[in-house]
Amino acid sequence: MKKANVAINKDLCKKCAICVHFCPKEVFTIDQDGYPLISRLDKCTGCRLCFLRCPDFALEVETELDD
């Protein structure tokens, strides 16, 4: 069951990988260009730590899902 939506804006992302390494649920991997890839969204608890730690406003977590 999906608890949250995570979105990455590649125009802003600087590929620091902070979101990748500090997600407590290991939701992200890294794609071949170095961008974070949302690989296991189902594990996401919506804790928003990735959002809080992203230095570049490149990552959003939506927790109050409509459906």
Next chain:
Amino acid sequence: MKKANVAINKDLCKKCAICVHFCPKEVFTIDQDGYPLISRLDKCTGCRLCFLRCPDFALEVETELDD
């Protein structure tokens, strides 16, 4: 018995009266022009506090008297 000699240099003295008021033995009085007057030298213990407190290098205490 005289334990010390006290000398005042009027060219330097600014008549602040510190020596007068803080001599533990009340050796000084004040003369009519406002200068300290050595009135009871016999009481002087040679403690040199007057010397130490004089802000204007106007007062000397000689403690090792020759005679």
Next chain:
Amino acid sequence: MTIKKLLTGNDACTYAAINAGARFFAGYPITPATEIVELCSELMPVYNGNFIQMEDEIASIAAVIGASLGGAKAFTATSGPGLALMSENIGFAAMAEVPCVIINVQRYGPSTGIATKFSQSDVMAVRWGSPGDHSLIVLAPSSVQDSYDLTVEAFNLSERFRTPVILLSDAALAHVREKVEIREPGELNLYQREKPSGPVNGYLPYGTLHNNVPVMSNFGDEHILRVTGLVHQESGYSSDNSQIAEELVQRLARKIDNYQEELPAPFFYGRQAADLIVVSFGISARASLEAVNTVNSEGFKAGMLELRTIWPFPRKKVKELCSGAKKILVVEANHGQVREQLISCGFPPEKLRGVNKQNAEVITPSEVLLALKEENS
């Protein structure tokens, strides 16, 4: 109401500031400007203004700039060593276009020099203390009345041009007591800074220009203000774009230099078409005028030009008024700093005699007289 009072130059500056609407003073005591600091500490609370004694002159001018950006008319007072310390932030105020007034009471320098004594040797330092290209305004009073009037003017000009204005007083003027007509706020023509009136959204602090001067908001007002000492766009956000830089820096000069007719013009005394003209400023102008009157009463034809705006140097006026002179005597208590400006106006050095004094005493009428008589013989 206009009232008459006996005041010192320093006191006159202080009352003038209050009457011009100044409600913020930040300063650091320094001889011979201290009385301004002290009087402000008493008056500001009375007028519901703010007085703060800062930790140094850098902080003082900083607090003044801050207060001005909050919407207050604000000023400080200092002397040579303090002026030097203020120069970085004076440059900032020029760049960010913050109105503020600095009263610089000249004392004998360089360095600590003789703190209590007189000199007129900050003429160049007030203009060029801060690096980079920009213009600013400097006014020099010659009497206590003038200290009052030009201080009021300094506030007006600083609001009108959004620029630091320096009042160039000196140790003699600061402490001499003379009669002053104090025109109170109702009598004074006071310039209030322009405020934005358009919609709040999309407001650009540096985006609307009147006579090349931006119409800026204050901190805490509903139009959001952005201020930086970096080169900035109309939005107030920083930029390192070449074109934006050039336009900004050139405007900083143009907004003042092109409107010089709005600045206090020099006074001319004596014979208009005189062969011999004395140029001076500040208290030296008083000695000069007495000497000129004396020689004229003896049948000479001498004129006397008193500079009131020192920077931007009133070249046009000076050229106009002095062009006919065979000889110009520049009377000033320094190495010849204003004389240099006359050379820059195109007057040949041979025509310009410096009557200078650098011994920490004022120039007297008889010294000027002597020089005048030498020239006429």
Next chain:
Amino acid sequence: MTIKKLLTGNDACTYAAINAGARFFAGYPITPATEIVELCSELMPVYNGNFIQMEDEIASIAAVIGASLGGAKAFTATSGPGLALMSENIGFAAMAEVPCVIINVQRYGPSTGIATKFSQSDVMAVRWGSPGDHSLIVLAPSSVQDSYDLTVEAFNLSERFRTPVILLSDAALAHVREKVEIREPGELNLYQREKPSGPVNGYLPYGTLHNNVPVMSNFGDEHILRVTGLVHQESGYSSDNSQIAEELVQRLARKIDNYQEELPAPFFYGRQAADLIVVSFGISARASLEAVNTVNSEGFKAGMLELRTIWPFPRKKVKELCSGAKKILVVEANHGQVREQLISCGFPPEKLRGVNKQNAEVITPSEVLLALKEENS
């Protein structure tokens, strides 16, 4: 030994300082002078000298002055905002006659401006930043080699004249890499400050003058030294006597202004009796020279004057070398600060065309070329 190396302007200044004998550096990082600070932090320990990063620029120049009074050749490096902060203490060094070198790498101003970009707009600020009458020396290099040579010269002059010397570099020169011939200490003519030799008792720090410059002791040496920024007697004790004040302050000007032939003379290139002369300094002189060479190769008769000593402004030389010109182009990346100096030399404003740029970019040869061609058509 002379070795050749590829170095940036900043590096060349640093090596030059070391080779000129500088063994003390205090500074505070600022773009575009930072590399000098960084390189000193590495080199000073190697040469058994001292490097210290102070809490600000005021403290930096203070530490430099202190070290110099301790007997070390000492220097600092900064840019506009830092220069402004140093001005009070530069005035102190002038007054107390303390040798020291300040490398001012100009950046785009006013205020924070554009920290990484280029300008030549500190010409007046380096001279007039500090209040009161005094003279000082400012040199401007135009190449990396020149950065080396004039830095060495700066130390020599500062020791010879016991005065602050400012090297006026810029952001472009600071970072361009060029070939330098590094003459090492053995090859260099190094001036060592004169030290008192007479009896220790009754020694007067400001009492023995050679060429108007006092022969002063160092702190910690057996001749007791007394230093103050107050007006002082020969003993170094303070005084507020008018005559002492006047004599001191006039000597501070005279000791430099009367010995200008000892300062680096301008370079003259091209046709001596040219109708058209380009005057420039710093990296703008390089663009100018290229343009002048180009037009001359096309049959023009243009000359080119490169200023190396900026202050005291070499009036005599400039007049001598430019007197025949019908038109003088003053090429500088500012509002026209050197052009003003030429007016002060007596050249009529109409003769002087300013080729200026204020957009944070260097002036290029083709821009000068364009101006030259306009003048010739």
Next chain:
Amino acid sequence: MKNTWRTILSGSGGQGMGMAGKILAEAAFMQGFNTAQSQTYGAGARGDLSQSGIIISSEDILFPLIEKPDLLVILNNKSYGHFAPILNSNCNGTILIYDQDYAPPPKGKINSPSFGFTVVNKAREILSEKAACMVALGILTRLWIPLDKTNVSQAIQETFPGKTGLQNIKCFEEGLKLAENYPL
């Protein structure tokens, strides 16, 4: 007709030169004169020499400081050094008023008409040395300066509030008396 009076008060720090100068100027101002007043300032004022200059004039005052006084009041010996160039020159036009106990003119050098009074001791008698200049103001007002004594009294009262004011006025009045009886 004389229309400008240039007065210098000279003495030591504790004798109230500045205050007296200001009072004189205020009184002149009340009386509709133009006036300019100055005084030594700063560290110097703490030391031995203190001066105050007052110009009173029925005309515009161009230069507000005094090059050469018409009236010179001297209350301590050290002041003579400072004014020697004036007092020693011939035809200097300066009238010297001095304290006869503490500041008798140095012998043989003074070319001014000079008048001695018991200024300092009179002040001490009534109040303290600080009021010496008030006595001098009385003398000046009575003999040389065209000021109404009530104006001077009022200026003193406005400067020193309450009892001190009255005592200072007392000194001023003693000065007037001294002058009245002076064999001029």
Next chain:
Amino acid sequence: MKNTWRTILSGSGGQGMGMAGKILAEAAFMQGFNTAQSQTYGAGARGDLSQSGIIISSEDILFPLIEKPDLLVILNNKSYGHFAPILNSNCNGTILIYDQDYAPPPKGKINSPSFGFTVVNKAREILSEKAACMVALGILTRLWIPLDKTNVSQAIQETFPGKTGLQNIKCFEEGLKLAENYPL
């Protein structure tokens, strides 16, 4: 006879523009040429655009910066904006060398002779994008600039100590090879 070569390397911060410029200058210096090298500096260098200019000349270099390059190497798209005024003008005399994967010239505007190479990817293959400029140096050395490849190698070695040096030399040599096989 050509005696001055003005080269600009242009790309993004992480591609080693400054280092490469310095290496080229050092190699020219070893070979007895006059040389002047400059680079973008400060905050800008952290961002997207980074440049380095190198003048190599057998004559004295008067002006040490480059107004118009003879050789322009472009490794990212953003650089085109900066050089548009040059590249778009007719008869500009500038040779454009570009990365064919990441910086193909914008269509229809370029009036320079232009040559594409696999610069960035080649560097990535061997070491990383940081060495992109080393590949470019190889190309330049082989085809346009009169430098001895051993001098360039030596300059690289002196700049990067140890293993990194060898890898960078490898990139440089790959650049030489790319150029060798280029259908010029």
Next chain:
Amino acid sequence: MPSDDYKQYVAMDRLPSIWCPGCGNGVALKALALAFAELEMPPDKTLLANGIGCSGRVGDYVRCHRFHGTHGRTLAFVTGIKLVRPEIKAVCLLGDGDCSAIGMSHFVHSARRNVDIVTIVINNYNYGMTGGQFSPLSPYNVITSTSRSGKAEPDIDICKLADLAGANYVFRTTIYHVVEMKNYIKEALGKKGFSLVEIVSPCPTYYARYNKIGNIIKQLEWLKDKFIPIEEYNQMKDAEKENFFWRGRLTNRDLPDLYQHTRRSRG
């Protein structure tokens, strides 16, 4: 859950920022914007004032009032602003160099005067903007571009300094501790008088590189491991303490602020 409200405080259209990848400044900016949003602070009564430095560019990305003065002087400028506009909530976000080197005097005096300012110090242990030189707050012996063989000067604890000088509120945290950071910025925003929030922050480009800490991830992990709650820290033995830094709330009191002082004296 909080929504996108924080974006009204951020100049999204000006992003991406000039900062290097992984730099802590952006994290602090976001925490600040979130705190503003949660407190629903009106942008026209909110001022962000910055020092000069990388951290000083935070203000280039906000939408409230913004002031950017000269290096080290921010607190002095804002002292003037606050006296005439006491109703403004002023946040001064400063670099460690700006605040503790050239700005030391203003820092001490603002705390002493208890000026009503929330001062956030982004302590990345160096001068990022000018290329990674040490600052007075850089720990002893660290490598920087002006201390290649180790910083030869002791550092100073600005939290203790602010406390001694008279601040009402002092808190230290790190960029790793994002939730705590946001919450205590909020707490500070709720106080009157001088508040200091010191945020130890990574500078991957210089500090981490020179000191061989490794990439940004390693530096964040280092922050996570080394900075322990003050309560824990205080119970450690001295020898143990040397390996750790404390974080947490040092000071929380309600002394009168400058504005109150000046009005009081008016009676």
Next chain:
Amino acid sequence: MPSDDYKQYVAMDRLPSIWCPGCGNGVALKALALAFAELEMPPDKTLLANGIGCSGRVGDYVRCHRFHGTHGRTLAFVTGIKLVRPEIKAVCLLGDGDCSAIGMSHFVHSARRNVDIVTIVINNYNYGMTGGQFSPLSPYNVITSTSRSGKAEPDIDICKLADLAGANYVFRTTIYHVVEMKNYIKEALGKKGFSLVEIVSPCPTYYARYNKIGNIIKQLEWLKDKFIPIEEYNQMKDAEKENFFWRGRLTNRDLPDLYQHTRRSRG
């Protein structure tokens, strides 16, 4: 008994001084000269550096090396001197304003760097030289020429500040306590690193007058009564403490000084 040796350090021929009658500066000067004499310090290896202020004129009456720079910067100048001439014993005698207002930053940083300097602060609670304005060290609420209705800013304890910043030695005394003063100046002169001796001093002309303390005698008595030994003070209840100030030795340690630090990093 000590003889007239102290006179070799005093420019007797320049006396009387410019100071007002009763001013504490002369007392401090004498104590310093006596300390020099008792330690037999060679005048050519002894430097007295002063701030700008009444106290700054102390150097006008000494015979050793003398430095008098710009207001507030003395410690920065002397940091330079000491690095190149570590063998010199440097005493910086500063006013409270000089040291704690305009000189605050240099004071904190010199203590932090532990520069080998004996700093004597003559704390007369005001700016004597410019006419008695309050300084950061003037107690809260006192009357001065810029605080006619009471100083509206808290003060700061520079002894505690020096201690926090890293000084090796900190002592506070008063002009009344002359013997103690001389002895602890001597003790400070024997230390390496940064020492602070704060001497609370009377200013009869301004401070005592404005605050109706009475004449110089009264002010000295006030110093005698109010300044109690730190040991006693520490045992007082908080309420009681408000009526007293402590004097005595706060700090005495032997951390490496700046010179040692810089040489260490050379290996």
